[in-house]
Amino acid sequence: MEHLWSSWRSSYIESAKPSGCIFCNILKENNDEENYILYRGVKNFVMLNRYPYNPGHLMVIPYTHISAPEEMDKEEREEHYCIVAESVKILKEVWKPQGFNLGMNLGKVGGAGVEHHIHTHIVPRWEGDTNYMSVIANTRVISAALRDTYNRLKPPFDILSENR
Numbered sequence: 001m002e003h004l005w006s007s008w009r010s011s012y013i014e015s016a017k018p019s020g021c022i023f024c025n026i027l028k029e030n031n032d033e034e035n036y037i038l039y040r041g042v043k044n045f046v047m048l049n050r051y052p053y054n055p056g057h058l059m060v061i062p063y064t065h066i067s068a069p070e071e072m073d074k075e076e077r078e079e080h081y082c083i084v085a086e087s088v089k090i091l092k093e094v095w096k097p098q099g100f101n102l103g104m105n106l107g108k109v110g111g112a113g114v115e116h117h118i119h120t121h122i123v124p125r126w127e128g129d130t131n132y133m134s135v136i137a138n139t140r141v142i143s144a145a146l147r148d149t150y151n152r153l154k155p156p157f158d159i160l161s162e163n164r
Helices: 008-014 022-029 074-095 146-162
Strands: 037-040 044-048 058-062 099-103 120-125
Touching: 037 146, 044 074, 044 146, 058 074, 074 099, 074 120, 074 146
Parallel strands: none
Antiparallel strands: 037 044, 044 058, 058 120, 099 120
């Protein structure tokens, strides 16, 4: 059996985290562009992942500081899924990915980098986008800058806000 190691991830996982919840802190700053917040719904918001696996890697996050999906109320849960669906639609239009990974990492052992504030990851995928750079060169290749990604995705999310 062969093993591939991505030890670069451990430096992020083990790094010192700011005090408090990063998502709650970002919301208090009310600086959406600097924090890459693309959309604010009634009960959830959308932002770019600062440590993306691919260009357009989004997160849908409830405003409520909760650690499990069963803690969401009905309206929060319904809006959350609707925003996930709309985000996928926008990513299809803007980036034209061939597929997606959608999901939540629950709890530290489940891979959650922010374990006490749930969020859904939306990762656009293209055939051949996974390569060995992160394994053999300790490097992840992201083909678009965060600011450029934000600027490409912001207009369709603005339209979503206007239609809410």
